[in-house]
Amino acid sequence: xxxxxxxxxxxxxxxxxxxxxxxxxxxxxxxxxxxxxxxxxxxxxxxxxxxxxxxxxxxxxxxxxxxxxxxxxxxxxxxxxxxxxxxxxxxxxxxxxxxxxxxxxxxxxxxxxxxxxxxxxxxxxxxxxxxxxxxxxxxxxxxxxxxxxxxxxxxxxxxxxxxxxxxxxxxxxxxxxxxxxxxxxxxxxxxxxxxxxxxxxxxxxxxxxxxxxxxxxxxxxxxxxxxxxxxxxxxxxxxxxxxxxxxxxxxxxxxxxxxxxxxxxxxxxxxxxxxxxxxxxxxxxxxxxxxxxxxxxxxxxxxxxxxxxxxxxxxxxxxxxxxxxxxxxxxxxxxxxxxxxxxxxxxxxxxxxxxxxxxxxxxxxxxxxxxxxxxxxxxxxxxxxxxxxxxxxxxxxxxxxxxxxxxxxxxxxxxxxxxxxxxxxxxxxxxxxxxxxxxxxxxxxxxxxxxxxxxxxxxxxxxxxxxxxxxxxxxxxxxxxxxxxxxxxxxxxxxxxxxxxxxxxxxxxxxxxxxxxxxxxxxxxxxxxxxxxxxxxxxxxxxxxxxxxxxx
Amino acid sequence: xxxxxxxxxxxxxxxxxxxxxxxxxxxxxxxxxxxxxxxxxxxxxxxxxxxxxxxxxxxxxxxxxxxxxxxxxxxxxxxxxxxxxxxxxxxxxxxxxxxxxxxxxxxxxxxxxxxxxxxxxxxxxxxxxxxxxxxxxxxxxxxxxxxxxxxxxxxxxxxxxxxxxxxxxxxxxxxxxxxxxxxxxxxxxxxxxxxxxxxxxxxxxxxxxxxxxxxxxxxxxxxxxxxxxxxxxxx
Numbered sequence: 001x002x003x004x005x006x007x008x009x010x011x012x013x014x015x016x017x018x019x020x021x022x023x024x025x026x027x028x029x030x031x032x033x034x035x036x037x038x039x040x041x042x043x044x045x046x047x048x049x050x051x052x053x054x055x056x057x058x059x060x061x062x063x064x065x066x067x068x069x070x071x072x073x074x075x076x077x078x079x080x081x082x083x084x085x086x087x088x089x090x091x092x093x094x095x096x097x098x099x100x101x102x103x104x105x106x107x108x109x110x111x112x113x114x115x116x117x118x119x120x121x122x123x124x125x126x127x128x129x130x131x132x133x134x135x136x137x138x139x140x141x142x143x144x145x146x147x148x149x150x151x152x153x154x155x156x157x158x159x160x161x162x163x164x165x166x167x168x169x170x171x172x173x174x175x176x177x178x179x180x181x182x183x184x185x186x187x188x189x190x191x192x193x194x195x196x197x198x199x200x201x202x203x204x205x206x207x208x209x210x211x212x213x214x215x216x217x218x219x220x221x222x223x224x225x226x227x228x229x230x231x232x233x234x235x236x237x238x239x240x241x242x243x244x245x246x247x248x249x250x251x252x253x254x255x256x257x258x259x260x261x262x263x264x265x266x267x268x269x270x271x272x273x274x275x276x277x278x279x280x281x282x283x284x285x286x287x288x289x290x291x292x293x294x295x296x297x298x299x300x301x302x303x304x305x306x307x308x309x310x311x312x313x314x315x316x317x318x319x320x321x322x323x324x325x326x327x328x329x330x331x332x333x334x335x336x337x338x339x340x341x342x343x344x345x346x347x348x349x350x351x352x353x354x355x356x357x358x359x360x361x362x363x364x365x366x367x368x369x370x371x372x373x374x375x376x377x378x379x380x381x382x383x384x385x386x387x388x389x390x391x392x393x394x395x396x397x398x399x400x401x402x403x404x405x406x407x408x409x410x411x412x413x414x415x416x417x418x419x420x421x422x423x424x425x426x427x428x429x430x431x432x433x434x435x436x437x438x439x440x441x442x443x444x445x446x447x448x449x450x451x452x453x454x455x456x457x458x459x460x461x462x463x464x465x466x467x468x469x470x471x472x473x474x475x476x477x478x479x480x481x482x483x484x485x486x487x488x489x490x491x492x493x494x495x496x497x498x499x500x501x502x503x504x505x506x507x508x509x510x511x512x513x514x515x516x517x518x519x520x521x522x523x524x525x526x527x528x529x530x531x532x533x534x535x536x537x538x539x540x541x542x543x544x545x546x547x548x549x550x551x552x
Numbered sequence: 553x554x555x556x557x558x559x560x561x562x563x564x565x566x567x568x569x570x571x572x573x574x575x576x577x578x579x580x581x582x583x584x585x586x587x588x589x590x591x592x593x594x595x596x597x598x599x600x601x602x603x604x605x606x607x608x609x610x611x612x613x614x615x616x617x618x619x620x621x622x623x624x625x626x627x628x629x630x631x632x633x634x635x636x637x638x639x640x641x642x643x644x645x646x647x648x649x650x651x652x653x654x655x656x657x658x659x660x661x662x663x664x665x666x667x668x669x670x671x672x673x674x675x676x677x678x679x680x681x682x683x684x685x686x687x688x689x690x691x692x693x694x695x696x697x698x699x700x701x702x703x704x705x706x707x708x709x710x711x712x713x714x715x716x717x718x719x720x721x722x723x724x725x726x727x728x729x730x731x732x733x734x735x736x737x738x739x740x741x742x743x744x745x746x747x748x749x750x751x752x753x754x755x756x757x758x759x760x761x762x763x764x765x766x767x768x769x770x771x772x773x774x775x776x777x778x779x780x781x782x783x784x785x786x787x
Contacts, residue, residue: 155784220700243624309634
């Protein structure tokens with residue numbers, strides 16, 4: 001079978017024995033994780049173990065860090081993968097005692113650990129020794145306690161100060177020593193794509209330093225999911241992580257991890273529907289990314305933005321027919337989907353085909369308006385440059401990584417759904433700048449259209465008596481205690497992963513979300529330092545972040 | 553000329569088209585501006601009304617919305633402004649990026665503790681009279697995230713709200729309906745009082761001294777502006 005998906009160079013496999021040999025005495029014990037071999041190491045061995053794995057075994061992608069508290073210990077789990085082959089996974093488990101939760105920071109080895117560990121400190125309360133910037137990240141500085149630790153009291157009042165954002169009516173704090181200016185962008189600003197706050201230091205018009213301040217939309221999603229039962233109560237929440245109508249893609253992340261955990265086999269027919277729905281969502285999401293990017297670069301609310309919204313409206317109509325909802329679809333169920341294609345089926349298929357038929361013309365329009373526009377090219381070429389090495393270091397995935405030439409797409413590299421049976425290509429662009437990220441999204445829309453087309457063919461010809469949309473799933477799911485699993489899917493913005501630890505009840509004991517936007521955003525200083533302010537805005541737009549997913 | 557007849561010859565004229573101009577400078581009022589209402593007024597085109605009533609009518613028909621995106625609802629809000637739904641048709645669709653030029657704030661999303669004071673600042677910067685539409689369940693009560701440790705249980709804890717539009721998220725049609733209802737109320741002069749005191753930020757030193765305040769008193773300046781969230785007593 002040729003799907004046009006083969007990589008140019010097959011990656012080198014590392015066996016578990018080789019890993020054990022590499023870690024040697026530093027591995028204190030083995031830990032059972034469903035898809036990644038786990039090694040327990042001492043808190044002061046973190047850096048050496050991780051750098052060995054990175055340098056000598058090729059695990060160059062720190063995809064997730066989960067921090068959690070047990071009755072008797074704290075635990076940080078570093079989940080490592082390879083950009084060359086994400087099916088090769090290893091987890092490094094670092095237990096720390098309950099009275100002294102200090103562990104060595106991994107930030108010198110992987111830049112992405114910086115934000116990961118700040119979050120782990122913020123929510124769970126583990127201290128990372130040697131961390132370059134040990135501040136809270138999601139909650140306000142004055143927050144008392146760590147909400148995901150076991151002894152946290154939710155009823156306690158909290159204070160939020162305005163110190164960092166001094167009264168704008170106050171006189172300018174001009175520093176006689178230097179010529180730089182401190183400028184707050186956001187959290188209420190039309191170009192920040194929601195409630196993001198950028199603390200920028202400017203020298204004239206050049207950005208000397210930018211520090212993204214997130215957490216203005218931290219809605220306790222992990223806690224919400226930990227309070228819900230596996231079967232039905234968690235599924236509505238993924239819709240609200242990446243709310244730019246990437247709902248089905250997110251739901252798939254949860255569906256995949258929970259199906260892995262509970263060993264549920266999804267019928268092929270449901271997988272095809274899922275694949276089609278997910279790709280429709282990807283189109284809708286990329287359309288909005290494009291529209292808002294034009295808004296950022298041109299300040300253009302009336303033309304390109306409206307074009308993007310027009311096309312999204314069509315996709316949303318189709319998705320509404322399919323799922324019954326406009327934005328928060330809540331359509332996937334564990335083991336399948338909620339219902340079959342809408343009746344009359346032919347009408348739905350015809351409607352979707354119409355959309356696909358019109359798409360090439362629309363793409364041409366976008367090329368005329370946007371990518372072919374000289375001003376746009378001048379604004380985007382060679383601005384916001386993100387070299388592949390830096391992108392990997394920051395854990396970037398999705399169109400951001402592929403815009404830096406990193407050939408990484410979980411739909412192909414860690415196949416799920418029906419993707420490996422279909423003909424399509426992974427899009428990469430070597431430019432590393434804002435322009436290539438836009439191009440990647442534009443071309444991905446076309447690839448998604450290809451996938452949808454094939455799914456429609458399949459759905460149309462599917463034998464009438466085999467249209468099975470749902471596997472047989474027990475009413476209450478109770479995975480065995482201490483089953484741990486991390487699984488990821490390719491969301492619209494990149495690798496969207498979930499770590500779940502079961503404790504034998506019908507609710508997860510720990511539910512950790514690895515959001516692509518969080519890591520893509522952490523690379524912003526890398527892209528924007530030394531550029532002009534408008535290029536900073538363009539770079540931010542090209543990252544296509546959604547604050548709901550950054551803050552969770 | 554009765555308004556039931558076509559007003560001008562469109563076809564078949566080769567004369568330079570000065571009709572329009574002639575009619576403008578000719579006697580009597582311009583045809584184009586004629587209307588049933590005008591006919592009813594007769595020769596005195598004046599209406600007597602109260603100034604307040606007139607101002608309410610004006611306000612209700614030219615609303616400047618603050619371009620304010622928080623969460624999921626803001627996506628539907630964008631759709632409301634964009635083609636197909638086009639809020640502008642209702643005299644309420646000029647999004648302004650600056651709070652100083654806006655008089656309506658649609659709060660589209662979950663307010664969390666860190667964002668609450670910022671939202672209040674933006675609200676304070678809007679000129680009066682100002683109106684607020686609470687969009688979606690989160691803005692009303694915290695919605696699906698109400699149980700969260702960090703989520704403010706409704707924007708009403710921080711700023712006064714005129715109209716609630718329920719839904720998660722409300723469809724654009726629902727938002728339009730909410731805005732239209734708000735306009736109706738403004739025209740009738742029924743909106744909430746604009747100056748609100750209970751929601752002010754406090755100075756840290758003015759807070760009642762409890763365990764938390766005592767603990768923070770060492771690091772925080774007494775003059776700092778703070779917002780205190782009391783999760784236990786929120787609705």
